[in-house]
Amino acid sequence: MIITDINKELKEARITLVGAGPGDAELITIKGIKALQQADVVLYDALVNEELLEFAPKHATKVYVGKRSGDHSHSQESINKLMVDYALNYGHVVRLKGGDPFVFGRGYEELDHAASYSIPTIVIPGISSSIGVPGLQNIPVTHRGLSESFWVVTGTNQAGEISADLFDAARTKATVVVLMGLRKLSEIVKIYQNEGKNRLPIAVIQNGSTADEKIAVGVVDTIEELVKEKTIKSPALIVIGEVVALHPLFQPIREFYDFIAQE
Numbered sequence: 001m002i003i004t005d006i007n008k009e010l011k012e013a014r015i016t017l018v019g020a021g022p023g024d025a026e027l028i029t030i031k032g033i034k035a036l037q038q039a040d041v042v043l044y045d046a047l048v049n050e051e052l053l054e055f056a057p058k059h060a061t062k063v064y065v066g067k068r069s070g071d072h073s074h075s076q077e078s079i080n081k082l083m084v085d086y087a088l089n090y091g092h093v094v095r096l097k098g099g100d101p102f103v104f105g106r107g108y109e110e111l112d113h114a115a116s117y118s119i120p121t122i123v124i125p126g127i128s129s130s131i132g133v134p135g136l137q138n139i140p141v142t143h144r145g146l147s148e149s150f151w152v153v154t155g156t157n158q159a160g161e162i163s164a165d166l167f168d169a170a171r172t173k174a175t176v177v178v179l180m181g182l183r184k185l186s187e188i189v190k191i192y193q194n195e196g197k198n199r200l201p202i203a204v205i206q207n208g209s210t211a212d213e214k215i216a217v218g219v220v221d222t223i224e225e226l227v228k229e230k231t232i233k234s235p236a237l238i239v240i241g242e243v244v245a246l247h248p249l250f251q252p253i254r255e256f257y258d259f260i261a262q263e
Contacts, residue, residue: 014093018096019097020045040093043065044064065078099128104179133208133237152179178238182238
């Protein structure tokens, strides 16, 4: 589809979904940067580092479209419409999304909406916070002898209730990473306590990969108190599993429980 942009050359309507990574601007891919450099419009989310907008041409229109847990400046339907309208009227739209577009990013919904208008769309994956953020804290989501798999679960479902998958995940030995789950931390703790996993290592990481990063490391029974003590707020992710014990902050906790066991 070829459209005419006023006083400019003919431009083709197209959309690129780009994963911006977990927060640190340097964690975007080279391919993502190249897409930004060719953008006529950038639609970006709340969790995107705004330093990345500097890679877009000066003439490019930059539009903030919100989208974070509990604070949606634009509905998904509104974003879909903006994305298509800008593509048809301006040319190349880069839809810049935190993390990876297909990990709780609703990227496929945007892809599908663009396809309904026959607008060519490509996807550039990003580093998902579910793997990247624990990794930056030296917490592997898998580790030989500790965890053979990992689950990535949303804290709340579409109805705003805790995800049913968390009940199943808590019964496994897998590492469980909960995105957008801080408001449900109390319920998550109870799920694991009901499974008898009171001392299972757990970490809560706020603003992972950024200068404002905070972390609380403890066990299921103590994590709520630690989160309050360290004033951890959203955006934050939760990592649950034996792999969290590999974090340096867990060593004093291990020594404490070893001492108790010897008493």
